[in-house]
Every structure is written in structure tokens, then in C-alpha cells.
Amino acid sequence: MVKVKENNTEEIILEAAKDVFQHKGMAGARMQEIADKAGINKAMLHYYFRSKDKLFSAVFKSAINLMAPKIVKIINTDEHLFDKIKNFTNKYISFINKHSYIPLFIINELNRNPDLLKDAFKTTDNQLEQKLVTQIDELVQKGEIRPINPEQLLLHIISLSIFPIVGKPLLKNILQKDDRTYQRLIKERQTCVAEFVINSIKI
Amino acid sequence: MVKVKENNTEEIILEAAKDVFQHKGMAGARMQEIADKAGINKAMLHYYFRSKDKLFSAVFKSAINLMAPKIVKIINTDEHLFDKIKNFTNKYISFINKHSYIPLFIINELNRNPDLLKDAFKTTDNQLEQKLVTQIDELVQKGEIRPINPEQLLLHIISLSIFPIVGKPLLKNILQKDDRTYQRLIKERQTCVAEFVINSIKI
DNA sequence: GTCTATAGCCAGATAGAC
DNA sequence: GTCTATCTGGCTATAGAC
Numbered sequence: 001m002v003k004v005k006e007n008n009t010e011e012i013i014l015e016a017a018k019d020v021f022q023h024k025g026m027a028g029a030r031m032q033e034i035a036d037k038a039g040i041n042k043a044m045l046h047y048y049f050r051s052k053d054k055l056f057s058a059v060f061k062s063a064i065n066l067m068a069p070k071i072v073k074i075i076n077t078d079e080h081l082f083d084k085i086k087n088f089t090n091k092y093i094s095f096i097n098k099h100s101y102i103p104l105f106i107i108n109e110l111n112r113n114p115d116l117l118k119d120a121f122k123t124t125d126n127q128l129e130q131k132l133v134t135q136i137d138e139l140v141q142k143g144e145i146r147p148i149n150p151e152q153l154l155l156h157i158i159s160l161s162i163f164p165i166v167g168k169p170l171l172k173n174i175l176q177k178d179d180r181t182y183q184r185l186i187k188e189r190q191t192c193v194a195e196f197v198i199n200s201i202k203i
Numbered sequence: 204m205v206k207v208k209e210n211n212t213e214e215i216i217l218e219a220a221k222d223v224f225q226h227k228g229m230a231g232a233r234m235q236e237i238a239d240k241a242g243i244n245k246a247m248l249h250y251y252f253r254s255k256d257k258l259f260s261a262v263f264k265s266a267i268n269l270m271a272p273k274i275v276k277i278i279n280t281d282e283h284l285f286d287k288i289k290n291f292t293n294k295y296i297s298f299i300n301k302h303s304y305i306p307l308f309i310i311n312e313l314n315r316n317p318d319l320l321k322d323a324f325k326t327t328d329n330q331l332e333q334k335l336v337t338q339i340d341e342l343v344q345k346g347e348i349r350p351i352n353p354e355q356l357l358l359h360i361i362s363l364s365i366f367p368i369v370g371k372p373l374l375k376n377i378l379q380k381d382d383r384t385y386q387r388l389i390k391e392r393q394t395c396v397a398e399f400v401i402n403s404i405k406i
Numbered sequence: 407g408t409c410t411a412t413a414g415c416c417a418g419a420t421a422g423a424c
Numbered sequence: 425g426t427c428t429a430t431c432t433g434g435c436t437a438t439a440g441a442c
Contacts, residue, residue, distance in 0.1 A: 009407080023314070028230035031436065041409055046437060071377060103373070108311065110372035112231075121377045129378065146402070151378055151388060152395055155367050158374065163362035166369075169313035170306070171361065174274060174324050175332070175354055185354060192355055199349070200403030212425080234418060244427055249419060 010048050012038050014058060017045075021059045022101040025108055029056075060109060060116060063102050068121055070095065071158070075132050081139055082202075085157060086194040092161045093190045100165050107166075129154070145201045153201070160193045213251050215241050217261060220248075224262045225304040228311055232259075263312060263319060266305050271324055273298065274361070278335045284342055285405070288360060289397040295364045296393045303368050310369075332357070348404045356404070363396045 016038035020029045031052055035042040049055040074088040096103060110116055132150050139145045164171060164186060172182045219241035223232045234255055238245040252258040277291040299306060313319055335353050342348045367374060367389060375385045 025228065025230060025311075027228065028315070030434095032434095042436090043410085043438080044408065047407075050437095052436065103370070104310065104314070107307065107370055107373050108228075110376075111226075111307070114372055117372075117376050121379065148399075149391070149395070152391065152399075154378065155374065155388065155392070156363060156396075156399060158377070159362045159366035159370075160359060162370070163366035164358050167306070167310055167362075167365070169317055169320075170310050171358065173313075173320050174361070175357065176324065185358065188352070188355065189358070192352070193359075196355075196359060196403050200399050233416095245418085246420080246428085247426065250425075253419095255418065 009040065009044065013040070013045060013048055013055070014062070017055050017059050018062065021056060022063070022105040025105070026052075026056050026112065060106075063106055064117065066099065067102060067106065072121060074157075075129055075154075081135055081145070082194075082198050085197050088157065089161050089193040089197070090190045093165070093186065093193065096162055096165050097186055100168070103162050104166050143203060146203055148201055153197075157193075157197060160189075160197070164189060212243065212247065216243070216248060216251055216258070217265070220258050220262050221265065224259060225266070225308040228308070229255075229259050229315065263309075266309055267320065269302065270305060270309065275324060277360075278332055278357075284338055284348070285397075285401055288400050292360065292364050292396040292400070293393045296368070296389065296396065299365055299368050300389055303371070306365050307369050346406060349406055351404055356400075360396075360400060363392075363400070367392060 013034070016034050017029075019037060020034045024030075024033075029052075031042055031045055034055075035045055038044075045052075045055060049058065070092060074084055077084060079087070129150065132154065136145070136148065136150045136153070140147050168182065168186075172179070175182070175185075177185070216237070219237050220232075222240060223237045227233075227236075232255075234245055234248055237258075238248055241247075248255075248258060252261065273295060277287055280287060282290070332353065335357065339348070339351065339353045339356070343350050371385065371389075375382070378385070378388075380388070
């Protein structure tokens with residue numbers, strides 16, 4: 001009843017596939033490289049996952065399942081807006097920094113095939129951002145924050161959190177920084193992004 | 204002496220190659236597709252550019268030359284900081300929106316090979332951001348803006364401008380918008396990003 | 407379940423006629 | 425300069441032994 005040994009090879013393959021697909025993309029990835037990284041034979045990949053496409057799908061789904069819930073959560077907690085912003089930027093920047101290839105991987109493959117994402121971000125109803133909208137409207141009424149379009153605010157926060165990591169190879173060059181120094185800037189952002197956002201909206 | 208006809212085929216190939224490489228990336232692009240799009244034979248690509256690699260390099264350089272100067276300029280004008288921010292976000296968002304595949308293309312290929320970018324962003328001296336730093340320090344002294352790390356500010360502005368366009372396929376899903384509605388949000392950002400940034404830093 | 411060997415295809419590159 | 429035909433290598437996928 002206890003399946004331990006059986007999942008093992010499959011798990012090892014998935015880990016290796018994640019690594020290769022996320023660095024090289026679907027088109028650039030080679031089944032041989034995945035096999036080598038997993039320390040097994042190329043034929044085994046097909047034994048477990050039938051085709052490159054199927055293996056890719058498995059990796060893609062796992063990436064989505066890692067990213068999506070964390071973003072949806074920011075919209076659905078009952079914390080004060082400022083705490084939401086602080087928590088999200090801090091945790092999300094740290095998370096994306098550890099898995100820096102995931103967002104780019106998802107964006108690239110969505111460009112190839114927009115249908116890959118069915119409804120990863122759909123919550124039960126369409127109340128997903130209704131909650132955020134209401135919350136912001138209330139704070140505007142109370143005079144705690146300036147009037148702002150909630151969707152734009154969400155775009156601001158996500159952009160400030162993800163892009164410096166995704167665009168690192170480009171931004172490193174613009175700022176003329178080496179890896180260590182750039183990494184320090186990212187670390188700093190875990191707190192300074194929230195400050196920046198809150199400064200902008202609070203009255 | 205006047206070379207007109209000779210450049211023609213080369214130009215046509217370059218345009219087609221830009222299109223295909225920027226959508227599919229180096230690995231996903233097919234010489235056959237480029238030839239088809241250019242309306243010529245596959246052998247001609249090799250006649251003019253020798254190899255896929257060389258053709259790719261030409262496209263990559265042209266993309267860099269389109270992006271880099273515009274970013275460097277924000278740092279090197281003598282306008283007031285607030286005007287810099289307004290001008291940059293407005294013009295850059297509009298520009299990137301017209302060429303939405305360029306930033307992603309550059310980031311992806313830099314990930315594959317960090318050496319592709321030699322010194323596209325180097326100005327004559329290392330005074331490139333020194334100017335921005337001085338300008339911000341002065342405004343802090345005068346009490347016009349809060350103290351802020353100039354490099355973080357630059358990261359903020361670039362992220363807010365580029366990511367909503369680059370990450371469109373992902374963000375469209377998070378916000379559950381169709382193409383038209385999302386495009387309207389982008390258009391709005393041409394002005395609201397500058398507001399957001401300035402609100403945050405001015406006292 | 408795991409391996410070796412190989413089928414079969416496709417893409418980049420070249421040869422050579424015009 | 426432009427084309428058709430073809431070589432060559434590399435990649436996915438499978439057949440079949442153990």
C-alpha cells in the first residue's frame with residue numbers, strides 16, 4: 001500500500017526536467033540533458049512520461065501551482081492593506097529570488113501557447129479582486145489613502161516585486177553591478193518596495 | 204556608389220528574422236520560417252548571413268540598439284527629476300508596448316549567454332548614474348523629496364514601465380481581463396505610473 | 407524497470423545549375 | 425544573386441534484450 005520506491009525515479013526525473021526546462025525553455029531543452037541530470041537513461045523518460053510534451057506539461061503545472069496560490073492569497077486575506085503589501089512584497093520577492101527562473105519560464109511558455117493556463121488564478125467566484133476593490137474603496141472613504149485604481153495598484157506591486165529578479169541579466173548591465181552587489185539590491189527590496197508603495201498611496 | 208538594390212534583400216531578411224527570433228527565441232526559431240516570411244529561399248539566408256548564429260547576432264544587436272539609448276537618456280538629461288520621470292514612463296511604456304517582444308527577447312537570450320551584452324549601457328565614463336545620484340541628493344538636501352536610494356528608484360521606474368507589458372500573458376490571467384481591457388490598463392499606465400512614483404518620493 | 411541500439415524525422419548548411 | 429537538391433548531424437521516440 002505504501003508507495004515509496006515507485007515514485008522515486010519519477011520524482012528524480014521531474015526535478016531534473018524542471019531544472020532544464022526552466023533554464024532552456026521547451027524548444028531549447030534536450031531530453032538527453034534531462035536524462036543526464038537525473039542520472040538515468042533517456043529511454044526512461046519516455047517510459048515514465050511518454051513524450052517530451054507530456055513531461056513539459058507536468059513541469060509547467062508544477063510551476064503554476066507554486067506561483068499562483070501565493071498571488072491569489074494577497075487578494076483574499078483580511079489584513080489591513082498596508083500589512084498585505086508588506087507581507088506580500090517581503091515574502092514574494094524572497095520566494096521568486098529562490099526560484100528566479102519560474103516567472104520567466106511561465107511567461108515564455110504562455111507566449112508560445114496562451115491556452116496552457118486554464119484557470120489557475122480563478123477563485124470560486126469572480127470575487128477574487130472584488131475583495132481588494134472594496135477594501136481600497138473603504139480606505140479611500142476613510143481618508144487613509146488617496147483614490148487609486150485597485151488594478152493598477154496590483155500591477156504596481158507585482159511589477160516591483162518580480163521584474164528586478166526576472167530582468168536581472170538586463171538590469172545588472174544597466175546599473176553596471178556585479179552579481180554580489182545586485183543581489184544586495186534585491187535583498188534590500190524585500191523591505192523598501194513596501195515602503196515605496198505605501199508612501200505613494202497613504203495620505 | 205549609391206547602394207540601393209544591394210541592401211534590399213538583406214534588409215528584408217533582417218526584418219523577417221527579427222519577427223521570428225523575437226517571438227520564438229534562438230532555439231525555437233526556424234530558418235525555413237524566416238525564409239518564408241521574407242519571401243525568399245532558405246539558401247539565401249546563408250548566402251547573406253553565413254549561419255543561424257550570425258543572423259541571430261545581427262537581430263540581437265539591433266534590438267539592443269533600440270532599447271539601450273532610450274534608457275541611458277533618462278539618466279543624462281538636465282531636466283528636473285519629476286519631468287524626467289514623466290517623460291520616461293510615458294515614452295518608454297508607449298515604445299515597449301509597440302515592440303512588446305523586445306525586452307523578453309533580450310532577457311531570454313542574456314540568460315542563455317550573458318556575454319551577448321558587452322557594453323551597450325556603458326557611457327563614456329562611469330558618470331552614467333553619477334548624474335542621477337547627484338541630482339537626487341540635491342533634491343533631498345533642498346527638502347523637495349524624501350531620502351531614497353537612486354538605484355532602487357531606477358529599478359522601481361523601469362519595473363513599473365516594462366513588466367506589465369512583458370508579463371502580459373500572465374498578468375492578464377491574474378486580473379482576469381480580456382485583451383482589450385488589459386490594453387486599456389497599459390494605456391492608462393503611460394500617465395499613472397509617473398503619478399505613482401512622484402507621489403511616493405515628493406514631500 | 408532499466409538498459410542498448412536504432413529507426414525516422416527534421417533542421418542547418420552546402421553544392422552546383424542557372 | 426537566386427534557385428533546387430542534397431548532405432549531415434542531432435533529436436525524439438521506440439523496439440527489444442535483460
